[in-house]
Amino acid sequence: MATIIDGKALAAKLDEATRKRVKQLAEHGIIPGLVVVLVGDDLASQIYVRNKERRAKKMGLHSIVRKLPATITEAELIQVIQEYNEDTSIHAILVQLPLPAQINEFHVTTAIDPKKDVDGFHPVNLGKLLVNKTDRTPIACTPQGIMTMFKAYHIPLDGKRVVVIGRSTIVGKPMAALLINANATVTITHSHTHHLAQLTREADILIVAVGIAHFVHATDVKPGAVVIDVGMDRDEKGKLVGDVDFTTVQDRASYITPVPKGVGPMTITTLMAQTVALAEWSGEENG
Amino acid sequence: MATIIDGKALAAKLDEATRKRVKQLAEHGIIPGLVVVLVGDDLASQIYVRNKERRAKKMGLHSIVRKLPATITEAELIQVIQEYNEDTSIHAILVQLPLPAQINEFHVTTAIDPKKDVDGFHPVNLGKLLVNKTDRTPIACTPQGIMTMFKAYHIPLDGKRVVVIGRSTIVGKPMAALLINANATVTITHSHTHHLAQLTREADILIVAVGIAHFVHATDVKPGAVVIDVGMDRDEKGKLVGDVDFTTVQDRASYITPVPKGVGPMTITTLMAQTVALAEWSGEENG
Numbered sequence: 001m002a003t004i005i006d007g008k009a010l011a012a013k014l015d016e017a018t019r020k021r022v023k024q025l026a027e028h029g030i031i032p033g034l035v036v037v038l039v040g041d042d043l044a045s046q047i048y049v050r051n052k053e054r055r056a057k058k059m060g061l062h063s064i065v066r067k068l069p070a071t072i073t074e075a076e077l078i079q080v081i082q083e084y085n086e087d088t089s090i091h092a093i094l095v096q097l098p099l100p101a102q103i104n105e106f107h108v109t110t111a112i113d114p115k116k117d118v119d120g121f122h123p124v125n126l127g128k129l130l131v132n133k134t135d136r137t138p139i140a141c142t143p144q145g146i147m148t149m150f151k152a153y154h155i156p157l158d159g160k161r162v163v164v165i166g167r168s169t170i171v172g173k174p175m176a177a178l179l180i181n182a183n184a185t186v187t188i189t190h191s192h193t194h195h196l197a198q199l200t201r202e203a204d205i206l207i208v209a210v211g212i213a214h215f216v217h218a219t220d221v222k223p224g225a226v227v228i229d230v231g232m233d234r235d236e237k238g239k240l241v242g243d244v245d246f247t248t249v250q251d252r253a254s255y256i257t258p259v260p261k262g263v264g265p266m267t268i269t270t271l272m273a274q275t276v277a278l279a280e281w282s283g284e285e286n287g
Numbered sequence: 288m289a290t291i292i293d294g295k296a297l298a299a300k301l302d303e304a305t306r307k308r309v310k311q312l313a314e315h316g317i318i319p320g321l322v323v324v325l326v327g328d329d330l331a332s333q334i335y336v337r338n339k340e341r342r343a344k345k346m347g348l349h350s351i352v353r354k355l356p357a358t359i360t361e362a363e364l365i366q367v368i369q370e371y372n373e374d375t376s377i378h379a380i381l382v383q384l385p386l387p388a389q390i391n392e393f394h395v396t397t398a399i400d401p402k403k404d405v406d407g408f409h410p411v412n413l414g415k416l417l418v419n420k421t422d423r424t425p426i427a428c429t430p431q432g433i434m435t436m437f438k439a440y441h442i443p444l445d446g447k448r449v450v451v452i453g454r455s456t457i458v459g460k461p462m463a464a465l466l467i468n469a470n471a472t473v474t475i476t477h478s479h480t481h482h483l484a485q486l487t488r489e490a491d492i493l494i495v496a497v498g499i500a501h502f503v504h505a506t507d508v509k510p511g512a513v514v515i516d517v518g519m520d521r522d523e524k525g526k527l528v529g530d531v532d533f534t535t536v537q538d539r540a541s542y543i544t545p546v547p548k549g550v551g552p553m554t555i556t557t558l559m560a561q562t563v564a565l566a567e568w569s570g571e572e573n574g
Contacts, residue, residue, distance in 0.1 A: 106420050126417050127410025130464075131456045133393050159479045167467055169418045176475075177417075180454055183479040185486070188463075192446045192470040199472070 002227070002253040003153070007145075007262040010152050011269035015059065018273045022060045025279055032279035033062040033090040034118065039077065039103070040070030045096045052094070052268060059272050062089060074103045078111045085113040091282055092118035092275040097170075115282065118274050120144075121169055129174055132181040136281050138274055143175035145266030146207065146228055147182070153255060155205070155226055158183040163200050165189050165216075165243075166209035171230050175207055196220075208243040218248040226255040230263050289514070289540040290440070294432075294549040297439050298556035302346065305560045309347045312566055319566035320349040320377040321405065326364065326390070327357030332383045339381070339555060346559050349376060361390045365398045372400040378569055379405035379562040384457075402569065405561050407431075408456055416461055419468040423568050425561055430462035432553030433494065433515055434469070440542060442492070442513055445470040450487050452476050452503075452530075453496035458517050462494055483507075495530040505535040513542040517550050 025032060034056050038049045049065055056063035066080065077099075084090045093116045099105050114122045120129070120140040128137045150157060162179050166172035167190040179186045184205070189196055200206055200220045208216050209230035221227060231243030242259030250256050257263055312319060321343050325336045336352055343350035353367065364386075371377045380403045386392050401409045407416070407427040415424045437444060449466050453459035454477040466473045471492070476483055487493055487507045495503050496517035508514060518530030529546030537543050544550055 106418070121418075123414025123418060123420070124411040125414065127412065127414030130413050130417055130460055131393070131408075131410060133410070159481050161481075173417055173467075180460075180475055180477075183477070185474065185476050185480040187472065187474040188467055189472050190467075190470070193472040194446050194448075 002250045002256040004250070005149050005153055005228075005255055005257045005262060007149065007257060007265045010149060011265035014148065014266075014269045014273060018269070018276050019059060021273075021276050021280065025276070025283065026060075028283060030279055030283050031060070031062045031089075032092070032276045033064070033087075034092040034094065034275045035064040035066055035084050035090050037066045037068065037077075037080065037084075037093070037095045039068045039072060039096070040100050042098070045098075049096050052271065055268055055272060056275070059276075061272070061275060064090070070100050072100075072103075074107055077103060077108060081108065081111045085111075085116060090116065091279040092116055094118050094271070114138075116278060118271060118278060119170075120174065120274075126169070126174065126177075129177045129181075132177075134181075138278060139178070140170060140174040141270040141274060142171050142209075142230060142263060142267045143178050144274070145270040146175065146230075146263060147178055148270065149228070149257070149263075149266060150226075155255060157205070160184050160204040161187075161202055162205040162207065163187045163189060163203035164207045164209070165196070165200070166207075166211075166230070168209065171209040175209070210243050212243060213241050214243070214245040216244045216249065218245065218252045221249055221252050223252050224254045225252070227253045227257070228263065229257050229259050231259060232264060233259075289537045289543040291537070292436050292440055292515075292542055292544045292549060294436065294544060294552045297436060298552035301435065301553075301556045301560060305556070305563050306346060308560075308563045308567065312563070312570065313347070315570060317566055317570050318347070318349045318376075319379070319563045320351070320374075321379040321381065321562045322351040322353055322371050322374075322377050324353045324355065324364075324367065324371075324380070324382045326355045326359055326383070327387050329385070332385075336383050339558065342555055342559060343562070346563075348559070348562060351377070357387050359387075359390075361394060364390060364395060368395065368398045372398075372403060377403065378566040379403055381405050381558070401425075403565060405558060405565060406457075407461065407561075413456070413461065413464075416464045416468075419464075421468075425565060426465070427457060427461040428557040428561060429458050429496075429517060429550060429554045430465050431561070432557040433462065433517075433550060434465050435557065436515070436544070436550075436553060437513075442542060444492070447471045447491040448474075448489055449492040449494065450474045450476060450490035451494045451496070452483070452487070453494075453498075453517070455496065458496040462496075497530050499530060500528050501530070501532040503531045503536065505532065505539045508536055508539050510539055511541045512539070514540045514544070515550065516544050516546050518546060519551060520546075 109121045120138040162184045205226040207228045213233035229242035229244040235241045407425040449471045492513040494515045500520035516529035516531040522528045
């Protein structure tokens with residue numbers, strides 16, 4: 001029976017440390033500022049943004065949600081971003097994805113000042129991560145939250161065989177880079193991969209980010225493996241479930257993250273911690 | 288018996304195409320300019336730099352070698368780079384590595400204007416490669432040259448199992464990114480990897496960049512695999528050899544690159560082509 005990695009409890013602990021840093025900054029007259037830009041009225045995005053705003057306020061951050069119409073042009077959106085790039089009360093800019101079809105996400109990501117890129121999706125930040133030069137560099141929050149889990153649960157990475165399912169900019173690619181930097185042997189798999197189960201069954205650590213409910217079953221997992229589930233899916237009854245069939249896999253794994261209360265809370269907690277870090281780094285520069 | 292991938296012949300063909308592009312640029316009054324910055328008097332570096340200079344002149348490029356003393360400070364070197372960043376006759380800046388111990392290579396790489404970063408080592412260019420946004424983006428020449436080989440020999444990559452040995456900024460990491468973008472399933476291995484032979488024996492395509500003579504033997508290779516040898520090593524007699532034991536592996540592989548006349552000529556040819564590309568892109572911007 002696997003140890004269940006308690007993302008919620010770990011996130012609460014991390015939040016406490018972040019709150020202390022917020023207080024320390026306050027003593028220097030700095031309130032970390034986060035703006036979340038929401039384009040259009042996608043329901044899921046609205047929920048995510050509301051959760052981020054609530055959490056930011058709870059943490060004592062200066063939090064703004066900037067709502068923009070779905071009809072906005074790319075140029076107009078980039079102008080809004082540039083406004084926040086220059087706003088010294090804002091340390092962290094997050095553009096909620098996905099964006100409407102008329103807007104190129106990459107152009108928008110690239111328009112964010114890398115020093116305010118709290119999501120870590122700007123190519124210069126991704127490039128620094130790839131070459132393991134991450135000092136004062138924001139890193140994608142989901143993979144970074146997973147690294148915090150490994151550390152908290154003393155899960156060794158050096159020399160371990162890791163299989164990542166998914167190659168997104170948000171999870172798979174930065175996750176792979178972090179793990180290579182931690183001396184793991186990393187295989188990146190995706191929709192074009194043949195014989196996926198052969199690979200996953202060899203993994204000491206399996207990270208699943210495909211967005212398909214119950215994609216990974218017990219027979220796909222090596223006995224004793226660590227299984228990290230990044231999925232936030234709905235099952236046929238509309239219940240929130242992960243990419244991993246938790247009920248059967250937990251008998252086979254040594255560690256497993258549940259959904260909910262696994263990776264999800266760690267992502268938002270890491271976002272808060274990184275907002276504070278960006279404010280700290282900007283203070284260093286000015287000081 | 289494997290087909291030997293003739294890097295020298297393929298490079299010559301590519302050079303011809305590049306020369307045509309040089310002529311076309313000349314009609315618009317543009318001569319692609321490459322500066323190679325050489326710090327200190329490392330013998331191997333001197334040879335590499337001389338080869339690049341000779342080739343650039345042969346291709347009709349404007350080629351400069353800027354020799355600097357081994358005692359130069361980081362700040363002085365960065366000042367020299369900034370001079371070339373602003374010099375409109377220079378389209379491509381290459382700083383020959385390694386650099387003396389007092390200089391941080393990453394600081395130097397980051398000082399190069401990404402639009403003149405002919406080596407593709409600037410983090411913003413690496414980040415673009417990672418997220419598969421490579422339009423008008425310079426890419427590390429060795430992996431890019433290897434991709435050209437795959438294309439020329441019609442070696443399919445989609446869904447193929449690729450193992451890369453080595454995780455350097457120069458070869459392993461950009462190579463992995465290019466292959467993921469080409470829909471291969473990629474495993475990155477390195478000095479901390481356990482049971483390496485188990486992994487290499489599963490590879491449809493094996494890319495070896497470790498810098499150890501004859502590191503890969505026939506028993507490490509899956510029958511019918513494609514084997515790419517990035518090594519430039521010396522054997523006990525001082526002869527130039529690769530990381531792969533060519534004599535035995537060629538009986539087992541379906542395709543193999545020799546050393547010399549394999550990856551080496553493709554790298555320098557790709558460097559020339561990319562210098563021309565940078566000149567073309569700069570012309571577009573001004574035009």
